[in-house]
Amino acid sequence: MTDTAAFPLGVTLPGDDFSQCGTGECRVTLLPTLYRLNESISTATDLAGPLGLVLEVMQRDLKMDRGTVTLLDRRTGRISIHDSFGLTEEEENRGIYSLGEGITGKVVESGTPIIVPRLHEDPDFLDRTGAHSGERGQKTAYLCVPIRLGGRVLGTIGGERRYLSRRLLKQDAEFLAAIALMIAPAVELHLIASVERLALEQENRALKHALKEKFHPQSIIGNSKAMMADVYELIEKVAKTRVTVLILGESGVGKELVASAIHYGSDRAEKPFIKFNCAAIPENLAESQLFGHEKGAFTGAMAQHKGHFEQAHGGTIFLDEVGELSSTVQAKLLRVLQDRSIERIGGRGPIRIDVRIIAATNRDLAQMVAEGTFREDLFYRLNVLPMTVPPLRQRGSDVILLADHFVASKSRAYGKDVKRISTPALNMLMSYHWPGNVRELENVIERAVILSDDDVIHAWNLPPSLQAPTADSAGRSVGLDEKLGSIEFELIVDALKASNGNVAAAAEALGLTRRVLGIRLQRHGIDFHDFRTARRHPEASAG
Structure with a gap:
């Protein structure tokens, strides 16, 4: 294996000296640090404390020039620097990678550590942060280990410095791997909390936008x-x-x-x-x-x-x-x-x-x-x-607009296919005084939708309180011609409503020619213009 190639942990390198620390930086002295880090993780309420201690150990005890902790956003696949030392804020913000991209991306993708003895000669080194500008030719080594938990890679810990002893390089990589293992549960909790918080914030913004639209005048x-x-x-x-x-x-x-x-x-x-x-x-x-x-x-x-x-x-x-x-x-x-x-x-x-x-x-x-x-x-x-x-009794035709809205919303709520209100039922709604106002109208329509057996709300679907006696039923008998005329009137009105005032379409629905329907419109005094689209809001709020 050449100097510039990456090599895994646990591999003995030619020239390694395991009898002593070649530079005098023996890592046995770091055992108390591991204990202190473990204590920090167990008592921390967030990730800032443990990560701060990790970076402090890397800089002070491992004498590294730069160090980074990156985290993976699983929703976007983006790997970004969460905390660091030796980098400016601008350089840190530029440290963003995709899976498999550069050394960091390869460690996250593979879940295995990478040690690069000569960083500037490695083809996977991207210098995405721009921190190494003008440093070509230096013999800096780079260590990058995955933060793993239960088979999932959460991010990486990476550090760089110049090493004279390969054994020390390998020991530092193993030390960082141990630290990564220790902080993995805290990182997992942080990522879960961050994702949930972001999702809640997005949901909150969406709900506020929906409410603003719903309650717009x-x-x-x-x-x-x-x-x-x-x-x-x-x-x-x-x-x-x-x-x-x-x-x-x-x-x-x-x-x-x-x-x-x-x-x-x-x-x-x-x-x-x-x-x-x-x-x-x-x-x-x-x-x-x-x-x-x-x-x-x-x-x-x-x-x-x-x-x-x-x-x-x-x-x-x-x-x-x-x-x-x-x-x-x-x-x-x-x-x-x-x-x-x-x-x-x-x-x-x-x-x-x-x-x-x-x-x-x-x-x-x-x-x-x-x-x-x-x-x-x-x-x-x-x-x-x-x-x-x-009050509703002073709002005239708003009764019909509201009734149509409630028919649509209650039909969806109860899984029914009620499309319209018959003319006699509309007349009853318009003639009622509505002491309970819009709330009472909503309850009446809800009851009618439940009782309806077809796609129309009929007069008999309305509650008894709206079934006021008419002059015909109270005073005189109605002849056959008058009854037939009333039925014809209702059918024509329903056809015009369904066709939005289109006479040709209404005539076709009734099985009549346009000329014959025109004669009957005159006979009943019906103006088809009255059935052209009014201002309606099918998804609006009632008020």
């Missing part, structure tokens, strides 16, 4: 004047500010969706959005949940707890049903709005917070102030920019 269903003027325009304007918003409206109108749209449309979209239902938490727990507590502040406080305001730092907190807060919590909330600080239960001082507050209620807070059940000063602090979400 354009994704809230509805094109009624009440929504366009009173909600969408305000959301766009308010989202760009940090003003406190009070969302008013009946239960079930979608106040939480509006709050979400404001947060995800603001410059705080990447920060936390914390929701708190003031009516769902008992009075004795609300204070702790909102403002947190210190360990031992009360019976059962076994550890320090950060409240929702601290958790929302930098982002937004949404206080739903704010009118249900007790007088004690109202006083503390007022302090947050005034001073932008909170104090944990049992705490010793205020904690500064940066939180945007969006509150919502279905109650008349002004009336509560008059009755003395809600603090007047808190009301004016919350009522900086009030926004009223209209």
Whole structure:
């Protein structure tokens, strides 16, 4: 084997002298170092401590000029320098290899150590870092050993210096191999944690992006004047500010969706959005949940707890049903709005917070102030920019847009193929007063999808509360011609809906000529333009 060839550990080289350390650097003295390294690995909480000690030993005790620890990213196949000495930061950043590339890549690919007695003469030496520029002709040796665990190669330990004794070169390679074996479990844990952390960060970014898209104002269903003027325009304007918003409206109108749209449309979209239902938490727990507590502040406080305001730092907190807060919590909330600080239960001082507050209620807070059940000063602090979400009964054709959206989403959820709502069912939906608003409509459509036996939701699939008696059924009998005309009307309307107002396609679906269908459209007073595409968002949120 020539001087410039790589050779494995365990091979006796010509000229080796095993009776003594030729340079006086006997490695027997390193046994206490191995013990210290093992102790460092067993008590370390991360990889920085053990690797720092490894590199220190290589530089101080093995008298190496340069040393590196590389790690393999199994997802990309990229090998990069994780830590080093003797390299600048720029040189370290350039030390990136692929499997089988250069000496480092070959060690990772094969899982076997490589010793190169004359580094600059080896054809596999790439000098990827650029640290050896101008060093050609030097007789520097290079040792590279794999970090292996359970047959898997995790990275390498590499070091270089000039050796006069081949025996010492071989001993140092064996010493590095022993160190690599010791630190392998810690390296494995580090790689697992890094991969999981990266995956979680990527997932978190994807979820935040999805939420931002879902709760964008354009994704809230509805094109009624009440929504366009009173909600969408305000959301766009308010989202760009940090003003406190009070969302008013009946239960079930979608106040939480509006709050979400404001947060995800603001410059705080990447920060936390914390929701708190003031009516769902008992009075004795609300204070702790909102403002947190210190360990031992009360019976059962076994550890320090950060409240929702601290958790929302930098982002937004949404206080739903704010009118249900007790007088004690109202006083503390007022302090947050005034001073932008909170104090944990049992705490010793205020904690500064940066939180945007969006509150919502279905109650008349002004009336509560008059009755003395809600603090007047808190009301004016919350009522900086009030926004009223209209009830569903005032949103006209939005009922149909929402119903179509719920039909599509519930059909997917239950694995059904319901495609549309029949005209009589639509008429029933439009004539109902919807005391439960959007939430009630969603429940009604979910029930109808479950009960539907074909691809259509019929009037009989709707609950009894929508089955209001008609003038015909209550007052007079209906003749055959009128019944047939009603059925014809429904069939024509359904065909126009299915064809998106295309008269030719509707006529073909009904088995009629376009001319005959045109006559019947006139007879029933139907305008096919009414069935052209409206503003719909099949994947949008309901609000």
